[in-house]
Amino acid sequence: MAPYQNVPLKGGQVNLRTRKARKIQNKGSINRRWLPLNALRAFEAVGQHRSFTGGATALSVSQSAMSRHVSGLEELLGKPLFEREATGLALTAAGEELLPVVAKSLDRIEQTLNAIRDDRQAKRALRIHIPPSMLQQQLLPLLHEFRIEHPDYRIDVSSANVTGLPATNTDMAIVYDRPNVDDFVTDLLWMVRVAPLCSPETAKAASGQAVAQFLSQQELLHIKLAGQPRDLLWSNYARQLGLDIDTDEGLAFDTAIAAAQYAMGGTGVTLADIDMFAPEIAAGRLVMPYDAVIEEGYGYYLKLHPDDLSDPAISIFRSWLIGRFMDMRTARNPVVPD
Structure with a gap:
């Protein structure tokens, strides 16, 4: 080129x-x-x-x-x-x-000029991207908490099913991705732990069966990742546990929450984040028929440009969000005293 x-x-x-x-x-x-x-x-x-x-x-x-x-x-x-x-x-x-530096600078100049002209305090919106399933399962209640604690901050949320950084202009983004090194400030929120989850009715078939036999008889529900084979997550799971199962068939969804909702409807087994869907598991709407949890290699990371660390709104939200996810990680992995 x-x-x-x-x-x-x-x-x-x-x-x-x-x-x-x-x-x-x-x-x-x-x-x-x-x-x-x-x-x-x-x-x-x-x-x-x-x-x-x-x-x-x-x-x-x-x-x-x-x-x-x-x-x-x-x-x-x-x-x-x-x-x-x-x-x-x-x-x-x-x-x-x-490009992102120029776009962000022009946005802030425009917002401040309009605020001065309209005799109001200059308040720009903090733009954050959140993957759809993470937004619905975790961030919506957290955003309510943040708004109660910091009512003066404006937040614009965007959500799209992408792996890695979105194409839209944002101040910060929670991304679902493998660990990588780039020019962004990157904070790990949590690593994804997955296991087969299904409805209570489907789980009854697991009684007396090994995990490979059970999965071979069920419809596997896939979560598509951009540019990857539709069965990537299930095939990785089978390989890590040494399961001889066919992972090619079954329905594929764009989001984890759609696959989980389909499974809760009564058919199919989804390979889902047990921490993200902990409320559904606790309520019995999703069942984990086998204690076969693995870390799939993907995690949720908070990313922002280094130059934005000096922005008070970004700094406050980043620190608050990291703290809340740290509390959640501690709750799911409590430290047991010797």
């Missing part, structure tokens, strides 16, 4: 071609006395839309103006910010690093 330059043509059209006409060069230190604000606005609009046409429409300017601004910003930085792919524009590594 080659970096490109946008060259304005007649009629306001823009031609994308490889940058050969002039070399991108660094121009020394950048300071706030001459920050290229128009160029940053143009870059943010094009980056959000992955399109010069979409960015130009959003800002009500011409494509040629957008092209000049982005090209000038690239020259200032000495690095290309976009590259061409078969499906359109893509951010380079430099673009990926710059």
